[in-house]
Amino acid sequence: MPAPPRAPAPAPMTPPTAPLIRLSDLDDAAHAVLDPRAWAYFSGGAADELTLADNRRAWDALRLWPRALRDLRGLSTATTLAGRPLAHPLLLAPVAWHRMAHADGEVGTALAAAAQGAGMILSCQASQPVEAVARALAEPGAGPLWFQLYPLARREDTLALVRRAEDAGCEALVLTVDAPVHGVRDRERRAGFALPPGVGPVHLDGFAPPPPGLEGLLALAPRWDEVAWLAAQTRLPLWLKGVLHPEDAVLAADSGAVAGLIVSNHGGRTLDTAVPTAWALPRMAAALQGRLPLVVDGGIRRGTDVLKALALGASAVAIGRPQVMALAAGGALGVAQMLRLLRDEFTVALALAGCRSPADVHAGLLAEGPGGLPTSTPPAGR
Template identity: 45%
Template sequence: MRLTLGDFEEAARSRLAPAVWDFFEGGAGEERTLAANAGAFDRLWLRPRVLRGAVHPETATTILGRSWDAPVAVAPLGYHTLAHPLGELATVRGTAAAARVPVVISTFAGRGIEEIAAAADGGPLWLQVYCLRDRAMTRRLIERAEGVGCEALVLTVDTPHMGRRLRDLRNGFRLPAGIVPANLEGHDFTVPAAHAAAEFAPLDWSVVEWLRSVSALPVLLKGILTDTDAARAVEAGADGIVVSNHGGRQLDGVPATLDALPEIVTAVDGRVPVLLDGGVRRGRDVLAALALGADAVLVGRPVLHGLAVDGAQGVTDVLNILLGELTDAMGLAGLSELAGIGPGLVRPAAGAEERGRRHRAREVRGAAG
């Protein structure tokens, strides 16, 4: 019996080839940031209130004018077909069976965007965008997404090239035969890092204006980690921000997204929605992110775990566990609706700040030596 997302992670590892597992799970460099994403949630305690009559908590929310059953979406993940032959088709079917929440389709999806939309059966879809040097190819993908009813564009802004992912380098990772990005054409995608180095376009803030010139869809920027960039994103016309370090897969040594969240929320000041990804593994993690100001979270690797274990049903089970844990945590914390969640719900675990100061002091001494 699988009762937690950790149970699905353990089961998925035994079902995937070691190099594929490392491709999904690995981070950049020494994987400090990868570990920090999950660890940040463990450094917070929840502060429940009692005698508040919270029996059947309501998790519904509205983001960019669209009602979601819960403040959770499926993060963009490339090549679901590495986890299951049906790939994204199973993912959207499994998501729809669990809740009406968005699935963000990756530029590097393993199934065609039209068939993904058909399988979603009206479930909300967003498109994640990497701007390629071939802007015409990027534009065609956006137009196709708009044509099938995608509701937003999520521009990944932290990837001028892929981070130094040591697991993939040690494995000499190459996409297996038959695994290709179904919505792109004309390139050699066999080694993802090599393709990114050759074909990802260098970007500046004008890319937001360009996206607005080719589509009427809302544009969110994914990969923001500082208050300065958050404020600049809003000024540039972004409709939303995703606080993200790419699951620890780009620049190792950047902060956990939960740690970066408060300064970004302050800078945005309610002008656009702020979403967070990275390290969410339990319903109480969702609650903590909302308490620190996120409007919703994106969940990535656990969805692939469910997909690898049992296809669409595995995705449904993973999301049902997460959303069930969220409802359970809300009720036990005395919350009947999301509007009651605020910063008073969380505090740092005892000693966490002092441990952090000691760790930073050791880093400074090491750098000085």
Template identity: 45%
Template sequence: MEPERLPTGLFNAADYERLAPAHLPADRLAYIAGGGGWDTTVAANRAAFARWAVLPRLLRDVRGGHTRLRLAGQVLPHPFLLAPVAHQRLAHPDAEVATARAAEATGTCLVASTLSSQPLEAIAQAAGSGARWFQLYLQPERAHTRDLLARAEGAGFSAIVLTLDASIQLPSRSALAAGFVLPPECTAANLAGYPPSAPAPLRPDDSRIFQGAMRHAPTWDDLQWLLSATRLPVWAKGVLHPEDARQLQAAGAAGVIVSNHGGRSLDGAPASLSMLPAVRAAVGADFPVLLDGGIRSGQDAFKALALGADAVLIGRLQTYALAVAGALGVAHLLTLLQEELQACMAQAGCAALADITPDALVPCPDPLPTSPC
């Protein structure tokens, strides 16, 4: 295979989304770009950023500026994490191994998915000494979940990210219209050794949703079991309601990730950014809160930080970069995002992430245009 090269025309991080159609079959692109149902929440995630403008400040000395932060006991060079994206072989043959190499090269924290195309051990090896977390879907058999936890701990993952909002995922109409079907080479490598649990038979008056799809959905009891089953800190992903955030904090979660699963869970749910301030207010200033959903630029990250996030996760944009130029593309994307954030900070008079506060933003009566892709 020839070494990856960056194509021409990459000026901003968002350009990876613009170039992705030339590197992905139409059905895969529709699946990656889409969410659930009518893609209403996918659009809402992007539109939410356009409702805020960054207020420039003058005569601020930012010559000592940086984007470093301490998160979960680790010092990171920037506040961008690579979100847990399933089935990355859809975008590139090297899948998550390429993404992990990019993470190590840029000092980025990688969150590996339970449904990754590569085993978590191979991802950890490619990530080297870099920061890495493991995203967990609770398995129907607790023995299988325990084994995943033991494997993650043994491979050097330093945190567990428990996804709570994806028990039901209705397919995107755009992906269905494009004829997308998960290809046979895209299997969940981490689950290959576990025999599938036989579905419980439904009685004639049972619901395919309540007694079917939701049969193994996580509960508060499952969360308490998980907290006792691992030595690693557990983050809760999929939080939108401030009361859920408060209860997760009280239950012992290490932090929460404000997310609507990139619009792939409840279509019509509010944008992650729209719920971020309420979640931050619910848990207080010192409890870790991350944002996932809609980030396409360093300025988007600035807005999320101003509204209460400690850091942000990059999902679709990561996948587009992987498709366009493999590990090199993902590393280049992360470099662009960091530089875009630095440029925004400098012009807003913020020399460090702690300087980014809500008064750095002003609401826009007429929403600003989002990044053209």
């Protein structure tokens, strides 16, 4: 993806003094310290930002139907994702330019993820190299490091990134498929967004630029044959990020090239009025019938949202904006606090819903509510 022009560096940032009570507190704290251009980039969505708002509303619309008098001894958030043990079902979604938020950058985010046992999906538009991020995550009990890709102008450049991710110890590749071009981001244009000096795409230096013009950019749009080629070039499992339609989910499963799907609308940053992820997730799960694991992102701000996501068929969730808002507000420590708060809220939600672990979460914990999302009767004995 083309790098935007550069702008003056933001003012120095200091951590907030107010305690973190809920994840939405991070928005005000980050807004207070971020350069206006950086704030527009990290907080904004596409066009009228309807999908951005709907992502949050869709989780709020779901109502939980808890069970009582369950045996909660041994309560744990531990789970597995595609066979990989996790301390909890929380991943950090790929977000570009962390050093635009804080000098700690992606390395600080990775240190926080390692301390809290969270997995991290590193953006190929990261402002610090995958090797440094991998070293920060090389801790006992740390979650996996995955590497996110966009198709590059030359296949050999894409392959060079794949080899670099493999050599750094990444456990999976994530191909973003919902952003062949940038969304129409009014907020960024009003703010005159540009990258500050010293912040750039460290993984893309020296590669061929994308072809000029819209037609040139569209030539980079991934296709199913590109997915098959990429899967054949690597020993790492390949996930697709940005799939919303059940028919595409079935095509991914039928291809035999895809290890899992991330149900995502790019945080409402690409196609405005696209469906919210909480609406798409159960339809994807119903179409797949367990053939591929699902991760979901978009608007997740509470531990109850994590519980709802698992009840709708996800194996884990990915957190986007809150990680970079926490980074801006408090550096690596801020990200660690954010993850701990969300994990603690999820633990409480599990207990109050009558679940001893993520494996106990089922669709019957959701009542038919204002969002109209389908539910099912829980299996006998659960």
